[in-house]
Amino acid sequence: MDAHVSPSRVAGRARAPPSKSYTHRAILAAGYGAGTVVTDPLDSADPRATGRAVEAFGGTVEWVDDDGQAVEEGASAVEVDGFGGRPGTPDDVIDCANSGTTMRLVTAAAGLTEGLAVLTGDESLRSRPQGALLDAVESLDGRAESTRRNGQAPLVVGDAMGGGAVAIPGDVSSQFVTALLMAGAVTDDGVTVDLETELKSAPYVEITREVLADFGVDTERTDTGFRVPGGQTYATDEYAVPGDFSSMSYLLAAGAVASEEGEAVVVEGARPSAQGDSAIVDVLDRMGADIAWDEAAGEITVRGGDLSGVEVDVGDTPDLLPTLAVLGAVADGEMQIVNAEHVRYKETDRVAAMAESLTAMGVEVTEEQDSLTVHGGDSTLTGATVHGRGDHRLVMALTVAGLVADGETTVTGAEHVDVSFPDFFDTMAALGASVSVE
Ligand SMILES: O=C(O)C1=C[C@@H](OP(=O)(O)O)[C@@H](O)[C@H](O)C1
Ligand SMILES: C=C(OP(=O)(O)O)C(=O)O
Numbered sequence: 209m210d211a212h213v214s215p216s217r218v219a220g221r222a223r224a225p226p227s228k229s230y231t232h233r234a235i236l237a238a239g240y241g242a243g244t245v246v247t248d249p250l251d252s253a254d255p256r257a258t259g260r261a262v263e264a265f266g267g268t269v270e271w272v273d274d275d276g277q278a279v280e281e282g283a284s285a286v287e288v289d290g291f292g293g294r295p296g297t298p299d300d301v302i303d304c305a306n307s308g309t310t311m312r313l314v315t316a317a318a319g320l321t322e323g324l325a326v327l328t329g330d331e332s333l334r335s336r337p338q339g340a341l342l343d344a345v346e347s348l349d350g351r352a353e354s355t356r357r358n359g360q361a362p363l364v365v366g367d368a369m370g371g372g373a374v375a376i377p378g379d380v381s382s383q384f385v386t387a388l389l390m391a392g393a394v395t396d397d398g399v400t401v402d403l404e405t406e407l408k409s410a411p412y413v414e415i416t417r418e419v420l421a422d423f424g425v426d427t428e429r430t431d432t433g434f435r436v437p438g439g440q441t442y443a444t445d446e447y448a449v450p451g452d453f454s455s456m457s458y459l460l461a462a463g464a465v466a467s468e469e470g471e472a473v474v475v476e477g478a479r480p481s482a483q484g485d486s487a488i489v490d491v492l493d494r495m496g497a498d499i500a501w502d503e504a505a506g507e508i509t510v511r512g513g514d515l516s517g518v519e520v521d522v523g524d525t526p527d528l529l530p531t532l533a534v535l536g537a538v539a540d541g542e543m544q545i546v547n548a549e550h551v552r553y554k555e556t557d558r559v560a561a562m563a564e565s566l567t568a569m570g571v572e573v574t575e576e577q578d579s580l581t582v583h584g585g586d587s588t589l590t591g592a593t594v595h596g597r598g599d600h601r602l603v604m605a606l607t608v609a610g611l612v613a614d615g616e617t618t619v620t621g622a623e624h625v626d627v628s629f630p631d632f633f634d635t636m637a638a639l640g641a642s643v644s645v646e
Contacts, residue, residue, distance in 0.1 A: 233419040236317065238442070245446050254628060258314070259288075266295060269288050370397065403432060409525075409526055459635070461534060475508045491532065521546050536581075569594065593618040600626075
């Protein structure tokens with residue numbers, strides 16, 4: 209499907225969807241435990257994949273509406289009956305679809321099974337790096353292989369991994385650390401993760417530690433990484449998911465570049481949490497937007513203004529890169545997005561993809577291995593056909609660009625918003641964006 213976006217102004221209130229990261233962790237933590245109701249989950253393709261994995265391991269996972277009826281979409285709770293401790297050996301292949309979080313978290317869980325589990329995913333997921341996590345499972349006496357021996361899925365994982373110490377690079381994916389901490393808690397000896405290189409996406413490990421603490425599982429920081437003691441039990445009756453700041457970034461960016469004169473966009477559901485992507489508020493403030501976060505009310509109000517490019521280090525916040533690149537295209541001066549190499553290992557290489565798309569829209573960019581500089585001040589953002597590359601974040605960011613481009617913008621692969629923000633286009637249209645999807 210294509211999204212057709214015409215220049216338009218936005219205003220009004222919108223609610224961001226619940227956090228994808230918290231939802232994945234809550235469902236899997238509930239699986240490791242005996243049973244939990246996860247309230248206000250993100251009901252989208254990626255967390256559904258994690259739910260299927262929990263079922264493959266012997267749990268039951270029901271996505272239900274307010275009346276407790278099972279639903280295919282728009283669930284208001286997930287009722288999880290856990291497998292309790294070590295997962296059972298799956299009867300069939302686990303399809304992680306497009307979800308890197310699912311594949312990484314489930315790889316370490318699969319390492320705990322007595323038998324072997326087979327994990328696969330779509331073409332994008334089968335091209336993402338898993339090698340360091342496979343090595344870690346093997347060094348904990350499990351078996352973990354890439355069927356193509358290239359460190360990518362399909363994967364074969366199992367053989368009753370134990371606890372112990374593992375060394376792992378920190379600059380590929382923080383999800384490796386999250387996976388090992390979550391699985392390590394149910395080993396006898398626990399797992400110590402020593403980071404061989406600087407940890408990127410570090411706030412996501414703090415999200416993990418926050419969720420685990422809420423399930424009664426202790427973790428520690430060490431001088432060289434993290435440790436989770438073994439023999440722990442995951443338990444909480446109910447877990448409430450906070451709003452998603454990565455998803456909010458598109459709504460806030462839309463408000464900053466395209467709000468109606470004298471009007472504002474107010475984003476609800478912005479309760480403080482460990483999410484690094486709440487940095488979008490600070491970045492917009494530094495760029496000159498009129499933005500205020502009422503943390504107690506969980507509301508962020510943004511009005512347009514003259515934006516100037518700034519330097520942003522996305523080491524902690526890789527998922528903001530597409531949004532920041534679009535903001536840079538609209539801002540005066542230069543937007544320098546640095547420390548971005550790990551952003552190339554996502555659903556697609558987002559550094560290259562944003563460079564290509566903004567160039568197609570008439571914007572001057574400079575791409576380097578670990579940075580993207582957008583010379584917005586020197587360019588006129590112009591409508592074009594740009595490719596979503598099957599990547600939800602590209603689709604959403606480029607749609608925001610279309611609001612202020614000259615002429616119409618077509619974004620291909622619009623359906624991929626179902627990964628993290630299924631109501632994205634309805635939400636944008638309700639704010640006044642002129643966007644149709646067909
Ligand atoms: O653990 C998580 O929930 C995530 C961690 C990040 O990935 P990396 O740690 O691979 O950078 C982020 O990009 C992804 O969207 C979600
Ligand atoms: C990279 C992302 O997620 P995942 O790693 O779970 O595919 C994302 O949502 O931007």
